[in-house]
Amino acid sequence: xxxxxxQKKAVAPTARTAKAARxxxxxxxxxxxxTGPSPERTLVVVKVHSGIGCTQRQRGVLRSLGLKGPRxxxxxxDVPAVRGMVAALPHLVRIEETPGKGGASA
Numbered sequence: 001x002x003x004x005x006x007q008k009k010a011v012a013p014t015a016r017t018a019k020a021a022r023x024x025x026x027x028x029x030x031x032x033x034x035t036g037p038s039p040e041r042t043l044v045v046v047k048v049h050s051g052i053g054c055t056q057r058q059r060g061v062l063r064s065l066g067l068k069g070p071r072x073x074x075x076x077x078d079v080p081a082v083r084g085m086v087a088a089l090p091h092l093v094r095i096e097e098t099p100g101k102g103g104a105s106a
Contacts, residue, residue, distance in 0.1 A: 041078040
């Protein structure tokens with residue numbers, strides 16, 4: 001006695017599955033975003049000391065922040081990545097929080 005292999009039927013997309021996919025996509029778009037520092041706020045990062053004598057990693061962070069010369073200022077978005085870079089250089093930079101597009105300074 002030989003067994004015949006079981007074949008799976010291919011299901012063609014129907015209007016119901018397409019409708020469910022659209023509804024799921026809309027639900028994902030309407031989902032609340034994680035809260036954190038407001039992207040509307042900016043930080044003004046001021047270079048207060050030279051990078052001479054610093055490690056190569058610290059000089060790389062200064063370059064990433066866009067700070068070149070002494071007393072150079074850059075307005076950067078208030079996001080965790082920028083705050084982390086600034087926290088790595090507390091002896092070289094100073095930050096000033098400023099309101100962005102109508103946001104309030106905390």
